[in-house]
Amino acid sequence: MKLFGGIEAGGTKFVCAVGTGPGDVRAEIRFPTTNPDETIGKAIEFFTRQADAEPLTALGIASFGPVDPDPASPTFGYITSTPKPGWAHTEFAGAVARALGIPVGFDTDVNGAALAEYRWGAARDLHTFLYLTIGTGLGGGGMARGALLHGLIHPEVGHMRVPRHPDDEFPGMCPFHGDCLEGMANGPAIEKRWGIKGQDLPDDHPAWTIEAHYLAMGVVNLICALSPQRVVMGGGVMDKKHLFPMIRGNVLDLLAGYVQAPAILRDIDRYIVAPGLGNQAGVLGAIALAERAATDV
């Protein structure tokens, strides 16, 4: 049985784990994201110790970004132009691979989670789907015909522009774009708009009408852009489960019967869904990237 390591590299904390998949995560540590040397150093130390007990076949890194996920690029495996102090242009996958001497898979956190959902969760047997996460940020990954979405760089779905809700005068809080999708609909936007954290707002608060408007607009645009077979929506904001029927209803209204697919018209409850892996998608995404790196060799 092959054993894998995975790093869920977030902007505020790192989660490092060893395992083979859901139900078999054997060791896990978490520590805050400080500077790259210290943080990546701690991860390497953990995996070196783990590998002494039982060798690791490969390791996966699902990282905050922007990253360079193109294996053909000279900066493959780097965190690139992040505004996070100290982390811009940091070699990450290469440093870990040299230290541990095993293959290292590397992608965005959202593509990692998408891969985990494909492997074990809500996107099994699909070739074209999206995984969106709505929390502190608003991002998305996924696959098109079996390949994780990369291109010039990787998608940044949170920065799409969508029409504002007619009753909403919130200016938006994206430092780059103001009222892009992320700027209007991430967790901090909810808190700033209403003066209360989303988790503390009752289900019948008008905040959720506004939130469902923006998220449905985003989903509709992504349906038009990519024609996904399913849209998986996770992250802290989506823990408010009553958002799902609201978003589904808005998506149907906005599409207005144009996309004549039974999966949407008759079965939208299984088309726009919560992650199958819940909050484990992050670390399992890193392990799924490791599994894939082992196969690619």
Place this chain on the structure above:
Amino acid sequence: MKLFGGIEAGGTKFVCAVGTGPGDVRAEIRFPTTNPDETIGKAIEFFTRQADAEPLTALGIASFGPVDPDPASPTFGYITSTPKPGWAHTEFAGAVARALGIPVGFDTDVNGAALAEYRWGAARDLHTFLYLTIGTGLGGGGMARGALLHGLIHPEVGHMRVPRHPDDEFPGMCPFHGDCLEGMANGPAIEKRWGIKGQDLPDDHPAWTIEAHYLAMGVVNLICALSPQRVVMGGGVMDKKHLFPMIRGNVLDLLAGYVQAPAILRDIDRYIVAPGLGNQAGVLGAIALAERAATDV
């Protein structure tokens, strides 16, 4: 040398051609799109005659839609839920394949054109790109990591929702969505908004500011959704070449430096481009689909 047939199946006319690629289209006929039996019958008649002179290795169909482009589907090769009278749920690729006894490739008109641009035009050597056409409709095809974009069905980029231009009160003319991208920015929307056909409006007319706003919004959303390595923009509206610098400028303003790719930041003139094959992309797309069908066998 293999010889291919191609059908560019449009809603108003069919173009049937025999050839091997750009500069070698040996025979071509055009006829209006009437009912399916007559129209597909005429195409079969043409290719049967051509094949008597020199056998065809395969045939490609780049069709108006919506279509079913999924080879695993029981309705692969059908035109599906089109509002065009008589054409809904029409078997197309299968009928042609049975009549001619050769492999038939089948996809949307825009994916066909995208494939032709990939094979011989402005998207050579790219794995992830978009081909948009802005004319009577507004549609798009393309590739993600080397595969033509299909999923649940195929993209319908014209039906994305984008913020309105602040000075624009035009209600939009999409029968399904009113002010979706296509409803605001296709050729008929320009004519309806200003009472003059786009081709007759001078380059300094305010129509183009509005038009560039919508098209740039669409391009930005597609950059965020798919991270294409290049965006090829064709179709009748884009014959107004002064739109290109306007769109490029708006895209840079809207992205506001967020996507840190030299291809966008330093080289946008080669990032948002006209088709390399001009108005030949349609029929060459059909021939490229034939070439691919021959390879797949």
